[in-house]
Amino acid sequence: MSLDRARARTEPPAPEAVAPRRGRGTELVLLIFAIGIATFAYVSVDLGALGRVPPNAMAYLGGLSAATAVAHIVIRIRAPYADPVILPIVVTLCGLGLAMIHRLDIADGTTRASTQLTWMAVGVTLFVCVLLFVRDHRVLSRLPYLAGLAGLLLLVLPLLPIIGHSIRGARIWINVGPMTFQPGEAAKIILIIAFAAYLVQTRDALALAGRRFLGVDLPRARDLGPILLVWLGALGILVVQNDLGPSVLLFGIFVLMIYVATERISWIILGLLLILAGGFAANAVVSHVAERIDFWMDPFIDPQGQVAQSLYGLAYGGLLGTGLGQGRPDLTPIAESDFIGSALGEELGLTGLIAIILLYALLASRGLRAGLLLRDPFGKLLAAGLAAGFFLQVFIVLGGVTRLIPLTGLTTPFLSLGGSSLVMNWVLVALLIRLSDAARRPAPPSSSSSLTDTAVTQVVRIR
């Protein structure tokens, strides 16, 4: 590790012989494909369910294109070296999510798709803001303690009496005027930033100082203290709020990031042990958790329940799916949110579900790749935390609805109905774009900088 850093410091970057590929043209072509897929999905929902082309197809195409165009143009200006694959994947996933929400609208007689489209516009706005105002990701590392505090504060908000709000037994919402918002989604990103910033400062101490106990290097309490406090606080609040998914996710991200920072595999082992112990304890103590595990062992104890219906939907879809608009995803409870993955698996089949999983994997791999390429440790940690956390979330929710693991409530990024999740995932992607831009940007020629540094007189340009 330290060798790594040393190399990065001492070796002058090799001068680029050719102009580096920015990939903006590739991104544009991929975006046109993505919008094409999204619009086609939207139209085929109506064709399948109602036998007609939706009257607002052009408006939908226009809206989606406008939002995407804004994001693309801002990338061209503010992050010209960003990975060209990230934005098209996000647009494709958003499009599929919108199509499925529209499909469930038809079945349930609601109009949630247009709300979701509005939230997507908000998401793109925040995406643009992040790219405009965060010119260099390293500014984010400046205030680790304040960020940690802010993250905790956001988590506590729903427990406050007036603005707090409980939906389906989980007290994770706040009322903002006429709307509700899940501050936990924002807290997740802020806490990842806080973790990254803090770990960069303390990782040497965490990795090297401390005692060896049972083959595991235990860090000193004062190095570990603050972050453990944040973590315990976060978990405690989540348990109180009766929302299992985010607790598991946050814990997982924490373990992964501390592993990346310290390069000690013992953290992963410790983390897994803690998860198992926590799982057993929760199974024994919290009825909510025991119930989830029962449904995982035998989903058919309630044949009309979520997991059973999700499995029936997936089976009904089979290899090729029923076709958009032609299945019965509305039979699965809350198909528009946690179970949108199984709804898509039903109508697009195994083929479609595999494509979606691979899109997520590709997106995560692009984030991790940025982490590998980045030269500063904070950037590396942040990229790894965001990307691995993102994929961990995908795994927890998709694994839950396909009965690979017990079900824990989490949204499926970009697909699920819900403003908070959609908006904050756009912010997450904006950060990944910013990081990948920094990772792929050619280093400024070192000779010129050393020249100016050593020059006796500096040329100052006025005006």
Place this chain on the structure above:
Amino acid sequence: MNSPIRRISAGCLLLCVALLINATYVQAFWADDLNARSENRRVLLDEYSRERGPILLADDTPIAQSTPVDDEYQFLRQYPEGPIYAPLTGYYSYNYGRTALERAQNDILSGDDDRLFVRRLIDLVTGEEPRGGAVRLTIDPAAQQAAWEGLTEEGFKGAVVAIDVETGGILAMVSTPSYDPNPMASHSIEEQTATREALLADEDEPDLNRAIAQRLPPGSVFKLVTAAAALESGDFDPDTEVPGPAEYDLPLTNTNLPNQSGDACMDGTPTLTEALRISCNTAFAYLGNELGDDALREQAERFGFDTQPLTNDDMNAATSVFPADPDEPQTALSAIGQFDVQATPLQMAMVSAAIANDGVLMEPYLVREVSGPDLVSPIERTEPEERTRAVSPETAEELTQMMVDVVENGTGQNAQIEGIQVAGKTGTAQSSAERPPYAWFTSFAPADEPSVAVAVVIEEAPDTARDDIGGGRLAAPIARAVMEAVLGS
């Protein structure tokens, strides 16, 4: 920091592969199993949205059909004739599944049968909505109607089965009390549930098909089997005299078996014909012990006992039984259709049908043919099939004459049809002291060239005094009406 990031990437890849493998397992390998589960509403809804084929009578009258409606299920299953045919059609319920022919012929009716594969392929290419095939029955509406009216007019609890003796095709199958299957197929779950609960709560079990699914002691109608065994043994002929005292001393016991009348039969030594004519218990009990339980059982089995009937139509019919190992007094009781002898109305109709058909028992069946959705092109037609030779042609002829004697001079005079010779046998079976006896009648006509065999059982006759319950009085007129309906058409 690069090596942990690489390891984490590998970990993500591992999670991704796990998701992919699991999704493949669920959607490709587990799917068939999941789709076959009965509570899977998606499969049911899919079935509902297809036009299910009709169930037709012999004259093409539909007794179950699907009509288009304007709700999410698209088609409503209707039973135009309601309770008369409910034991045959069963119901097709979203919540409670399928019963009777709706269950047994589901593949054809829903269009899933392999024999409709080409049809489905054509529908797929031409873009037609796939439809189910039709099931045409052997049921004769006139016979069914006559049986229904006979049983319901006075509120009897009972059943009637009529068989075409030459083919084995079932001409009538009625069970009362019955129920209306329409609300069970309703698209209102509440209505289905309420109907179902009412059915379950009803002590008369209206959804029990008494014609094929309920076994009762056959009583004296079983004497036909004992008589057949006697004639087949070669030791007896219709004029052989047998002892018929007022009471038969059951071997090994202190109890005696009396005649219904309390008197000796005829002069105490009736001929076999006379014994059958007046349904002499003591004479047949004697015959039973003379022949032995093995001979009786073998004869009963050749008439169809101890084998499940109607398996070709998959109707879950009950198997009529002759006791496996009776001792001597039990054999004597078995010979007059008591003790543990149990038979369904279908079984007793089969006994008559076999005697009528020169001693050959035809395999009974309900479905005459199944056809494609256009109702014209038959996919498969049921060929009449011989099951066993129950008795020799000579024995059959002798039994016929004896049964004609029963109707003309004996207990079965209520079954007489003007201008047509009828052969029949009555039965009044005791089960326990608490409940009234079961009234039986089985017959066929015309005796010289038989075409229809009937069995009637009346379990309960609410307005009839206990002493007046008897096969000849209650059951024979219904059998006559059914035979007349068949012969008249």
